[in-house]
Amino acid sequence: MRILLYSHDTFGLGHLRRSRAIANALVQRWPDSSILIISGSPIIGNFEFMQGVDYIRIPGVTKLTNGNYRSLHLNTSLEDAVQLRQSLILETVQSFEPDIMIIDKEPTGFHGEVIPALKQARMQGCRLVLGIRDILDEPALLIPEWERKGAVKALVEYYDEIWVYGLKDIYEPLAALNLPEDVQKRVYYTGYLNRDMPEIRIPRNYPRIVKQPFTLVTTGGGGDGADLIDWVISAYEAKPDLNLSTLLVFGPFINRSLQKTFLERIAKFPRLDAILFDNKLEVLMQRAEAVVAMGGYNTFCEILSFDKKALIIPRTKPRLEQHIRAVASERLGLVRHLNDDGIRDPHIMVEALERLSTQGKPSEATIPGLLDGLARIEERVSSLLPQLKRESAQDAAE
Structure with missing residues (x-):
C-alpha cells in the first residue's frame, strides 16, 4: 500500500x-x-x-x-x-x-x-x-x-x-x-x-528546572506566541517570589530579537527557564505538572493524551479556531481558558498560574471516543x- x-x-x-x-x-x-x-x-x-x-x-x-x-x-x-x-x-x-x-x-x-x-x-x-x-x-x-x-x-x-x-x-x-x-x-x-511517547535514542539535555515539578509553557511554532511568553514572564516580574517553576518553549519561528530580550528577562528568576525548540515536545509534556498554551490542535491533543492540567490562552487573530476550541473544551471540563484582553495584567497571570495546582485533569471528564x-x-x-x-x-x- x-x-x-x-x-x-x-x-x-x-x-x-x-x-x-x-x-x-x-x-x-x-x-x-x-x-x-x-x-x-x-x-x-x-x-x-x-x-x-x-x-x-x-x-x-x-x-x-x-x-x-x-x-x-x-x-x-x-x-x-x-x-x-x-x-x-x-x-x-x-x-x-x-x-x-x-x-x-x-x-x-x-x-x-x-x-x-x-x-x-x-x-x-x-x-x-x-x-x-x-x-x-x-x-x-x-x-x-x-x-x-x-x-x-x-x-x-x-x-x-x-x-x-x-x-x-x-x-x-x-x-x-x-x-x-x-x-x-x-x-x-x-x-x-x-499521541504516544517518542523513542529516545540519545538522552535529552534539558534545563535543570525539569528535575523538579514544573509548568510547561508552549506556543507551538512560536511565530505568534510572543504575547503569551511576555505575559508569563511579567507574572514573575510582578511577583518575584512566585513559588512555581516554569519552562518556556519559544518555538522555532519566534522573532530572534524578541527571543534575546525574553532570555535577558528570564535570567533574573531562578524558577524560570527557556529553550528554543524541542522536536520531541511530548517528553516535556509528559514530565510537566501542568501546561500553559495557546491551544492549537496538536498541543490540545497532547494535553489530552498525557492527561495534563492545562490553561489555554487562545489567539483570536487571524482565526477564532483556538478560541472556539478553548471555550468548548472548558465547557466539557477538559481545560480552563483565559482570554487575552490586550492589557495582560501580570497579576491576572499570577492568579491563573497558581490556580493550576488545584485544577482537575482532562480524564476527570468522561467523553466517549475522545x-x-x-x-x-x-x-x-x-x-x-x-x-x-x-x-x-x-x-x-x-
Whole structure:
C-alpha cells in the first residue's frame, strides 16, 4: 500500500505534526506500506519518521503581517513559487502512484496548487481523502473563504471521504457550509489524535528546572506566541517570589530579537527557564505538572493524551479556531481558558498560574471516543483497501 499525505505548511508546525502522527500510526499498522509526506515546512528535516515514512519538501511560502504571502527562500514571485510547488506535487503523484492520498485542511491546496494532482490521482484510481481539524474558523469567515477557493466544489468533484479529527458533540466544522447530502454522507468524525511517547535514542539535555515539578509553557511554532511568553514572564516580574517553576518553549519561528530580550528577562528568576525548540515536545509534556498554551490542535491533543492540567490562552487573530476550541473544551471540563484582553495584567497571570495546582485533569471528564482518532483513521483506511483491491482485480481482468 502506498499513501501520500499533502501538507501545505505555510506557517507554524500544526499541519506537519498532524501529518507525521498519522503517517507513523499507519506504518505501524501496515509495516510493509510506503508513506510519503509532501510538505512546505522549512524544518521538516528536524523531525524523525518511522521506517516506511519519508518526505518531499517543496519550496516554502510564508505569511506576511498584512495577510499576504511570499516565497520563503527563493528569490521569485509567489506565482512562480506556487507553479513550482504545483508541478512537484503533480510529478510526485504520477511517479509514486499512491493508493490513498490524504490532503490536510485545504481541499484545493495552497492557492489551488493541488487541483492538478487531484485530477491525476483520480485518473490513476487513487482514493482521495480530506482531513480537517476539529475547528476551522467561525462561519462568518469560513463560508466566504471556502467559496473563494472553490473548496465545496472540490469536495463534490474529487473527495471520497472527509475525516474530521475531532468529535461531532464538540464542534461541527462544516455545518455552516450547507454541503450537498451526498457529501455529508462522506464525513467521518474520528475523535482527537492520540499521541504516544517518542523513542529516545540519545538522552535529552534539558534545563535543570525539569528535575523538579514544573509548568510547561508552549506556543507551538512560536511565530505568534510572543504575547503569551511576555505575559508569563511579567507574572514573575510582578511577583518575584512566585513559588512555581516554569519552562518556556519559544518555538522555532519566534522573532530572534524578541527571543534575546525574553532570555535577558528570564535570567533574573531562578524558577524560570527557556529553550528554543524541542522536536520531541511530548517528553516535556509528559514530565510537566501542568501546561500553559495557546491551544492549537496538536498541543490540545497532547494535553489530552498525557492527561495534563492545562490553561489555554487562545489567539483570536487571524482565526477564532483556538478560541472556539478553548471555550468548548472548558465547557466539557477538559481545560480552563483565559482570554487575552490586550492589557495582560501580570497579576491576572499570577492568579491563573497558581490556580493550576488545584485544577482537575482532562480524564476527570468522561467523553466517549475522545482520543480514538488514529484508531478510527486505521478503520477508514481498512475500509478503503477492499475497494482498491476489487478495482485492481477488475482492471487486471480487462
